[in-house]
Amino acid sequence: MVTLSVTRSRVARVLEAAADLLGREGWDPHLNPLMAAIDRAADFVPGKSSPDAEATSLAAWDALCQYLVDVSPREWETHEGLTQTEVVDALRAAAEEARTGA
Template sequence: MTITTAETVALVERVAEELAAPRMWWGMSGHRVTGEAVARHLEAAADLMEREGWDPQFYAPLSGHSIVDALNWTARDGAGDADTRYIARTVTEALLRALTGAPYVDCEVWGEHSSRRLPEILTALRGASRLARLYGPEGSGAC
């Protein structure tokens, strides 16, 4: 499948509109989270999955080797926290909805689909990271 420049621009505009909502960048703890913090968490999750070879073709669903598991592990390792994990998942799902055209996508279920391959997951996580950097807020903003 080839995506044209016009299609790419339309896709980014759809995601950017959703990410522009101020509520998007507040974690479950009530603290505002920066786009940079979310981006780092997403990159750490992608790096873990790549380094450890967490390809869904080799692991059964609920095996502990999913996108959500990578976000959880990297939060425990200090790459983020519950807030960045929550928003990372939200940003990833916004990107996946735009890519698929679906009204709802759960990134864990998407990542564990039988057709999914690790390179596709890594592309989604790294794409979500770029979007978080571009459209997320800068600086801290605790409530």
């Protein structure tokens, strides 16, 4: 088994991949939420994936939490009026922040 480290660039790639997924498939906080997109982008399936995939998914979620600062991603994505564009843009901005360590 190959163990991969959870690097900033790896976390950024997962967030970008989640943004791409939601951009293609559409975002819905109940049917296609942020966490599911992040898990899929990290190739994480609970109970079936490697610890590395889980760690990467959690690190990407944490990076999104840090980007949003005052609100949890789950709470944020259920705000009335939030658009798919805003969600995708937030994932991309969180990816950039994760990559640069800003």
